[in-house]
Amino acid sequence: TQLLEQSPQFLSIQEGENLTVYCNSSSVFSSLQWYRQEPGEGPVLLVTVVTGGEVKKLKRLTFQFGDARKDSSLHITAAQPGDTGLYLCAGESSGTYKYIFGTGTRLKVLA
């Protein structure tokens, strides 16, 4: 059974601080996606990483896929209250198009 563990589970920080969320597994994934979910809504895609070691930037968000494609991280610089939400990683099993989601990191950014 493939599992994706995210850490931390909860994070409450002040506006302007930096943070990193981790997504770890013992399994190899062909790709990994990061989503953000707000209350009462479905998750919305932030980014997809495919190649081991790949780094992608989306404004203040930096995503990295581990060299072995078993883990990923999301770094937010100068967090803002609008970044508040549930962050989810999702790994795809090679060739199956089946996505397994991580345990989630709930972020709250205080003004």
Add this chain to the structure above:
Amino acid sequence: DTGVSQDPRHKITKRGQNVTFRCDPISEHNRLYWYRQTLGQGPEFLTYFQNEAQLEKSRLLSDRFSAERPKGSFSTLEIQRTEQGDSAMYLCASSSGKDNSPLHFGNGTRLTVT
């Protein structure tokens, strides 16, 4: 592109009753997924379809759960003899099926079993 729609948004039922949820994916998306999510947790995979074919059903899912996508368009998820532990948000997503294509989620059906 009207997005993925799910119906109903909320469902309250008594233990032992059957419930059915509907998902209308983005048109021409050939893959459709069902997930279950409890508060603050990540979505748990239930099942997925390519067109009308059900590719996999989670081994964690009891026989009380069944899903169909008869014409490769909309899908239904039925839960028979509901239990209080079935209370959760049920999310549907669709994708185009191309490599690394994102999942587009609906806003879910929140089920409460009393």
